[in-house]
Structure formats: structure tokens, C-alpha cells
Amino acid sequence: xxxxxxxxxxxxxxxxxxxxxxxxxxxxxxxxxxxxxxxxxxxxxxxxxxxxxxxxxxxxxxxxxxxxxxxxxxxxxxxxxxxxxxxxxxxxxxxxxxxxxxxxxxxxxxxxxxxxxxxxxxxxxxxxxxxxxxxxxxxxxxxxxxxxxxxxxxxxxxxxxxxxxxxxxxxxxxxxxxxxxxxxxxxxxxxxxxxxxxxxxxxxxxxxxxxxxxxxxxxxxxxxxxxxxxxxxxxxxxxxxxxxxxxxxxxxxxxxxxxxxxxxxxxxxxxxxxxxxxxxxxxxxxxxxxxxxxxxxxxxxxxxxxxxxxxxxxxxxxxxxxxxxxxxxxxxxxxxxxxxxxxxxxxxxxxxxxxxxxxxxxxxxxxxxxxxxxxxxxxxxxxxxxxxxxxxxxxxxxxxxxxxxxxxxxxxxxxxxxxx
Amino acid sequence: xxxxxxxxxxxxxxxxxxxxxxxxxxxxxxxxxxxxxxxxxxxxxxxxxxxxxxxxxxxxxxxxxxxxxxxxxxxxxxxxxxxxxxxxxxxxxxxxxxxxxxxxxxxxxxxxxxxxxxxxxxxxxxxxxxxx
Numbered sequence: 001x002x003x004x005x006x007x008x009x010x011x012x013x014x015x016x017x018x019x020x021x022x023x024x025x026x027x028x029x030x031x032x033x034x035x036x037x038x039x040x041x042x043x044x045x046x047x048x049x050x051x052x053x054x055x056x057x058x059x060x061x062x063x064x065x066x067x068x069x070x071x072x073x074x075x076x077x078x079x080x081x082x083x084x085x086x087x088x089x090x091x092x093x094x095x096x097x098x099x100x101x102x103x104x105x106x107x108x109x110x111x112x113x114x115x116x117x118x119x120x121x122x123x124x125x126x127x128x129x130x131x132x133x134x135x136x137x138x139x140x141x142x143x144x145x146x147x148x149x150x151x152x153x154x155x156x157x158x159x160x161x162x163x164x165x166x167x168x169x170x171x172x173x174x175x176x177x178x179x180x181x182x183x184x185x186x187x188x189x190x191x192x193x194x195x196x197x198x199x200x201x202x203x204x205x206x207x208x209x210x211x212x213x214x215x216x217x218x219x220x221x222x223x224x225x226x227x228x229x230x231x232x233x234x235x236x237x238x239x240x241x242x243x244x245x246x247x248x249x250x251x252x253x254x255x256x257x258x259x260x261x262x263x264x265x266x267x268x269x270x271x272x273x274x275x276x277x278x279x280x281x282x283x284x285x286x287x288x289x290x291x292x293x294x295x296x297x298x299x300x301x302x303x304x305x306x307x308x309x310x311x312x313x314x315x316x317x318x319x320x321x322x323x324x325x326x327x328x329x330x331x332x333x334x335x336x337x338x339x340x341x342x343x344x345x346x347x348x349x350x351x352x353x354x355x356x357x358x359x360x361x362x363x364x365x366x367x368x369x370x371x372x373x374x375x376x377x378x379x380x381x382x383x384x385x386x387x388x389x390x391x392x393x394x395x396x397x398x399x400x401x402x403x404x405x406x407x408x409x410x411x412x413x414x415x416x417x418x419x420x
Numbered sequence: 421x422x423x424x425x426x427x428x429x430x431x432x433x434x435x436x437x438x439x440x441x442x443x444x445x446x447x448x449x450x451x452x453x454x455x456x457x458x459x460x461x462x463x464x465x466x467x468x469x470x471x472x473x474x475x476x477x478x479x480x481x482x483x484x485x486x487x488x489x490x491x492x493x494x495x496x497x498x499x500x501x502x503x504x505x506x507x508x509x510x511x512x513x514x515x516x517x518x519x520x521x522x523x524x525x526x527x528x529x530x531x532x533x534x535x536x537x538x539x540x541x542x543x544x545x546x547x548x549x550x551x552x
Contacts (some may be wrong), residue, residue, distance in 0.1 A: 033426050037433040087441070090450040095458025096470070107438050114434040118427065129426070136497060158460035159471045170479045173486040180493040188500040256461055261445035265438055379536030382482060386534045390489065390525065394518055397496065401503045405511045 005032045007307055015314040016328045036128060040117045047275050048268040049079035055367045062371040089260035096157035097257070105152035106258065106265035112144035113269035116276045121196050123289050123351035134195035135183050138280055139176070142235065145273060146172045149244075149254055152266070156257035164253025167378050168237055168244030174385040175234040181393035182228035185220055186212055186284045188400040195280075199288030207294050207354075211287035220399035225285040227389050227396070229362070232277035234381065236270060239370035241381055278362035279355065286358050289351030297347040306344055309335050478536050485528075492521050 009028045013020055053068065053076060060067030069075040093102050119134040121127035131137055146169055153165010189212065190198045202210045202217075212221040234241040245253030255266045282288055299305070304312075313331040335341050376384075460467050499506065499514050528534055 029426060030429060033429045034433055037430055041434065041437050087445050088448045088450075089445075090452065091442075091445060092457060094460045096460070107435065107442075110438045111431065111434050114437075115431065118430060128430075156460060157471045158467075159462065159473070161460075162471050162473060166475055166479050170482045174482050177486065177489045177493060180490065181496070184493065184496055184500045187497070188503045191501060191504050193497070193501055251461065251463060260449055261441050264441075379478075382478070382536055383534070386485065386525075387529065391522070394522065397500070398515065398518060401500065401511055401514065404503045405506075405508055 004307070005029055008032075008310075011307075011311050012314055012332060015325065016332060017324045040128065041114065044114060044117065044272045044275075045268065048271040049083070051271045051274070051363060051367075052079045052082065052267065054364075055370075058364070058367050059371055062368070083264065086261055086264040091260040091262060092257075094156050094158060094257050098155040098157070101151045101155035102257075103262075105148045105155060106262040106269075108148035108151065109145050109269045110265040112141060112148060113272040113276070115141040115144065116280075117272075119195060120276065120279050121199065121283060121288065122355060123348040124196070124200070125348055126352060127196060130194060130196045133193045135187060135193045135198070135280075135284070138195070138276065139180055139183065142273065142276065143172075143176055145269065152258070153254040158257045160251045160256040161254050164244045164246075164250050164256070168254055170378070171237070171241060171244065171381050171385075172235050174382055175231045175389075178385060178389035178393040179228055179231035179235060181390075181397050182224040182231065183280070183284060185218075185224040185393070185396040185400040188397060188404055189218055189221060191404070195283050199283045199290070202287040203290045203295075207290040207292050208287065211285065211290070213285040213287075218400055218403055220396040220403065221285060224393065224396040224400075225281065227393055228281055228285070229365075230384075231389060232274075232281065233366060233369070234385070236273045236277055236366075238274065238366050240373040240376050242370070243375055243378055243381065246375060274363055274366060275359060278359040278366070281362055282355055282358040286362075287354075288358075289355045291350070291354035294347065294350050294354065297343060297350060299344055299347065304340055306335075306341060309338065309341055481533060488524070489521070492518075 005028065006025065009023075009025065013028075014022065056078075057067035057069075057075070067075065068078040071077040071081045093099060116138040118128045119131050119137045121130070149172070150165055150169045153161050153163075153169070155161075186198060187193055190201050192198060202212055204210050210217060212218065213225045215222045233239075237244050244250075245255070250256070255263055258266065310332060313335050314328040315331070460471065495517065496514065499510060503510065
């Protein structure tokens with residue numbers, strides 16, 4: 001994104017308004033980041049709201065009852081009503097609480113949930129920062145939540161909170177290992193930590209045949225995908241691993257003592273973390289933005305990019321010392337009327353649609369499982385992690401590495417080439 | 421290629437949103453103080469003692485396993501990126517490295533450090549003896 005901001009500043013803005021274009025690079029980038037942060041926060045809020053509603057409606061459907069269906073058509077405004085209600089509620093802290101920790105914990109959890117979105121691609125080019133160590137970054141910042149959870153469990157001086165917090169801390173910390181190793185399987189196959197590049201590799205074969213999850217691409221990645229998803233369920237405390245907030249025994253677990261808006265932060269962070277896990281699984285295993293028919297919109301080799309179009313549209317020469325060049329502004333806006341501008345945009349939009357649709361399908365499976373599987377005990381949770389997932393994920397990493405080192409095995413490629 | 425400071429700007433922006441929401445809630449929210457307002461919720465039972473309890477050792481063991489095995493994963497990350505370039509020599513080294521850790525895992529397993537809660541199999545064989 002930094003390159004694009006740099007281009008916009010020096011090749012577009014500088015021609016529309018020379019004094020603005022001459023601002024220091026850092027100032028312009030700062031403005032761009034602040035403008036860019038808004039849609040991400042909004043996206044996270046929309047995901048959280050949509051899924052608080054979606055989860056209750058799906059739960060209602062599965063249990064043969066209505067979900068929320070009173071506020072707005074079919075109840076879609078319910079999360080908005082909940083948000084306003086939570087804003088207007090009292091923010092109580094128990095008398096024996098450790099106040100600084102108590103007040104900081106929800107903030108830390110919320111910010112920790114927002115940070116992975118920086119490296120998460122939404123489409124091929126729509127990514128805030130396509131960092132070289134993307135996988136590592138997302139895993140690292142997912143883990144920040146644990147600190148907030150331990151603080152939230154310990155600070156209110158409430159026994160339910162403490163039990164829930166300790167359980168969740170143990171569970172999240174333990175499942176971090178197999179989750180990391182499962183992603184490592186993909187990294188070993190792809191040879192890069194960049195989420196965008198990992199996704200890029202899964203294109204071709206009509207946009208569906210080269211996904212990492214297919215056994216003909218790598219059977220180890222298939223196994224790793226399912227283990228990653230199970231680990232993701234545990235790390236986001238979803239059923240059957242939801243014992244940190246088991247309402248029948250621990251009231252609400254680590255957020256028992258939180259009310260009002262601070263409670264809402266935990267709630268939003270949970271849904272954001274679920275989305276992050278599902279989006280990472282989608283990008284690494286399910287082909288990310290690849291899907292059928294998208295290749296038809298792919299720009300031809302040598303076709304002008306949006307940057308080229310913009311650069312060409314603002315070529316009116318100006319007198320020195322001009323403050324604002326209207327001709328160049330109209331030129332830049334005229335790009336909006338061109339198919340050459342909308343075609344790559346549609347290409348990206350379709351990619352974003354595929355990525356988000358696949359992630360939402362995984363989210364749906366998470367919700368579905370909650371009403372299907374019974375909750376398990378903490379010793380079973382840890383057993384599952386250390387004695388089942390850990391050895392198998394190590395096996396996956398080694399297998400994938402062996403596949404990369406010793407063969408270039410890809411059954412699909414082999415079958416396709418056999419036909420020729 | 422890239423600088424780190426935009427990340428911190430984003431961090432500040434991300435922290436400003438909940439801070440703003442808390443301020444709105446501070447203005448809109450109710451405030452009251454009753455006899456039991458400051459008490460922790462314990463399902464209607466009057467709370468006794470502090471919640472600064474001692475916890476079973478297992479939770480701390482899990483934290484230690486995390487340090488051991490996640491550090492392993494960190495080393496493996498560096499290797500996994502370059503698997504193809506390192507070839508069979510790198511693979512053999514990683515095999516030895518993972519082998520040592522699998523041995524450690526097997527040792528912990530035999531030692532019973534991974535066992536939580538009741539031991540179902542031990543109890544089962546004991547009761548069988550009694551019955552027969």
C-alpha cells in the first residue's frame with residue numbers, strides 16, 4: 001500500500017495541487033493510514049454485528065424457534081439496538097478489582113483483535129500491508145489477546161472470572177503450537193510467509209483445482225487444514241471448546257464481571273478473532289480470492305493498470321506556482337467513466353467476494369458446530385492438543401517439507417499432463 | 421522496503437476507537453451505588469474470601485510446554501521458508517531437530533506430565549481386579 005500512496009502523492013496529487021503534493025511523504029502516508037484504518041474498524045464492527053445477529057438466527061433455525069425477529073425487517077437491526085443498549089449501560093467494577101488492569105483488559109483484547117487485519121488480504125491487491133512475514137505477524141498478534149484475557153480473568157477478583165481466564169489462557173496458549181505448525185505446513189509447500197503470495201500460488205485449474213486443501217495438491221495440507229480449523233475453534237473459544245465461558249458452570253467465564261461497553265468489546269473481539277482465523281484458513285488452504293470465472297476478468301498482459309490510467313489522465317502542464325489545477329482533477333475523475341478502470345476493480349471485487357464468502361462459510365460451520373457438539377472438559381481439551389494435534393501437525397510439517405524437497409508431486413498436474 | 425511506524429499509527433488509531441466508545445458510554449451510562457454494587461457476582465450467594473486462589477500445577481505446565489514447543493515452531497519457521505533451497509541437507513537437520521523434540525514429548529507423555537484429571541485406565545484395571 002505504501003508504494004501506491006507514494007504514487008498517488010507524487011504522480012497524481014502533485015499534478016492536481018502542487019503544494020499538497022509537495023508535503024513530506026510521511027505526512028501524506030500518515031493521512032492515508034488514518035483514512036485506511038476507518039474501513040478496517042468499520043469492517044470489523046460490521047462483521048461482529050452481522051454475526052451476533054447471524055449466530056442467533058442460525059441458532060434459532062437449528063433449534064426450531066425464532067431468533068431475534070422484532071427490530072427492523074426480520075430483526076436485522078437487532079445488533080444496532082444491542083449496541084446502543086450496551087453504550088447506555090452502567091460500567092461497574094467490583095470493589096476488590098485491580099482497577100488499571102480491569103479497565104485495560106478489554107481494550108487490549110479489542111486492539112489485539114484489530115491488529116491482524118493489517119496483514120490480512122481482502123483481495124489480490126486490497127491489502128493494507130503485504131508484509132513478507134504475514135503469517136508470522138497474524139499468529140503473533142492473535143496471541144496478544146491471551147494477555148488481555150489473563151488480565152480480565154485476574155483483575156476483577158471474582159472466582160468465576162479467574163476460573164474462566166485460567167482455562168482460556170491454558171487453552172489458547174496450548175493451541176497456538178499446533179495452529180502455527182499447521183500454517184507451517186503451507187509455508188513449507190509455498191516457500192513464503194507472505195499471505196498474498198501463498199494465496200497467489202493456488203490459482204489456476206478454473207480457480208478451484210489448486211487449493212492447498214485438496215489431497216492431490218498435498219495430503220498433508222488437507223490434514224493440516226482440518227487441524228487448523230479445530231485449533232481455531234479452541235483459540236477463539238468456540239464450542240466444543242467453549243468451556244472458558246461455560247455458562248452452565250462459570251456464569252460467563254472471564255467476562256462475568258464486565259458490563260456495558262466493556263463487555264461489548266469482548267464480544268466484538270471474539271467475532272473479529274473468529275473472522276481472522278477463518279480468513280487465514282481461507283487464504284492458506286481454501287484458495288483465498290480464487291474462484292470460478294474470476295480468470296475471465298483477469299487483465300491481459302500489457303493492459304494498463306489503474307495507476308497507468310490515472311497517471312495518463314493528469315498530464316495537463318501547469319504554470320509554476322499554481323495552487324490547484326482543475327483540468328487535472330477532471331482528468332483524474334474521468335477515469336471513473338472507463339471500462340479499463342472498472343474491469344480490474346471488478347476483478348478485485350470478485351476476489352474479495354470469494355474470500356469473504358469462503359470465510360463466512362467457515363464461520364457458519366463454527367456456529368453450526370456450537371449447536372451440534374457437547375462441551376468437553378479442560379483435561380480433554382489439553383489432551384486433544386498435546387497428544388493428538390501436536391504429533392500430527394509435526395508429521396504434517398515434515399511430510400510437506402519432504403514433498404517439497406524430494407518431489408514436485410502434484411497429482412492434478414500429473415493427471416492433466418498425462419492427458420496430453 | 422517498509423518502515424514500522426505506520427503500524428504504530430494504526431495501533432494508535434485502533435486504540436482510539438474503543439477509547440472513544442468508552443467516553444460515550446461514560447456520558448450515557450447510568451451510575452449508582454448500592455450496598456451490593458461492588459460485590460463480585462457469585463450467582464446470588466454472598467461472596468466469601470478473595471479470588472486470589474491457588475491453581476493446579478497443570479495450568480503452569482501447559483505454559484512451560486508452550487515455551488518449549490512454540491520456540492521450536494519459531495525455529496522451524498525460519499527453516500520452512502527455505503525448505504526448497506536447503507534441500508535434503510536442511511531436511512535432515514530439521515528431522516534431527518524435530519526428532520529431539522518428539523523424544524522430549526514422548527518422555528513427557530510417559531512421565532504423565534500431559535495427563536490431567538482422573539486416570540480412567542488405571543482405575544478401570546483396578547476395578548477389574550476387584551471384580552474377578
